[in-house]
Amino acid sequence: MTIRYTDSLSGITPDQLRGFFVGWPNPPTPETHLRILQGSAVVWLAIDETSGRVVGFVNAISDGLHAAFIPNLEVLPEYQRRGIGTGLMQRMIATCRHLYALDLVCDAALQPFYERLGMRPVTGMAIRHYDRQNGE
Numbered sequence: 001m002t003i004r005y006t007d008s009l010s011g012i013t014p015d016q017l018r019g020f021f022v023g024w025p026n027p028p029t030p031e032t033h034l035r036i037l038q039g040s041a042v043v044w045l046a047i048d049e050t051s052g053r054v055v056g057f058v059n060a061i062s063d064g065l066h067a068a069f070i071p072n073l074e075v076l077p078e079y080q081r082r083g084i085g086t087g088l089m090q091r092m093i094a095t096c097r098h099l100y101a102l103d104l105v106c107d108a109a110l111q112p113f114y115e116r117l118g119m120r121p122v123t124g125m126a127i128r129h130y131d132r133q134n135g136e
Contacts, residue, residue, distance in 0.1 A: 002049040003084060005091055009037055016054045018074040020074050036135060041068065044091045046075070046084045055079040058088040060096060068096050070104040107130050113126070 014030035017037075021027035028036060037043050037059055046056035056075035062068035070092065075084045096102045104123070106114060111121055 001082075003055065003082075004047045004048065004049050005087060006045050007043060007091070007095070009034075009043060011080075012054065016047075016052065017057075018082070019076050020057070022077055024077070024133060026130060028133075028135045032135040035055075035093070036072075042092060042095050044088050044095070046088055048079070056084045056088055058092045060092060060102070062099065066099060067101040067103070068099050070102065073104075085113070086117070089114075093117060 007017040014032065014034050017033045020033060037057065040059035041060075041062035041064060041066075042060040044058050045054050046054045047053065056079060057072075058070060060068040060070050073085060073088060073092075075088075093102065094115040102119075103121075103124075104114070105124060105126060115121075
């Protein structure tokens with residue numbers, strides 16, 4: 001298996017984005033997923049060279065000057081534990097290194113993963129409208 005990383009959405013179709021958002025009660029469709037990526041300031045994709053399938057992604061929204069927020073990092077279940085998430089995050093962190101703040105929200109169980117990448121826990125607040133989770 002050869003994984004190629006790219007920060008370009010050129011040629012990416014909704015069909016290549018199937019299988020993400022596992023366990024979400026109201027997931028975005030692949031079409032909406034593509035629109036989410038297109039509306040992001042920074043995107044990194046992991047593509048399986050054999051199948052052409054997108055197997056992982058991370059995106060950030062940003063003012064481009066001071067701060068960015070990472071709303072999503074996902075790797076398809078069958079590709080997890082192969083370093084793909086780490087590879088995506090390393091690229092995102094490097095791309096955003098000029099910014100003061102690079103933030104994300106995650107469950108406590110995921111904090112050790114992000115700590116290995118140099119991130120640290122902070123306190124935050126959020127509102128979630130789960131009826132809008134699919135982005136429609």
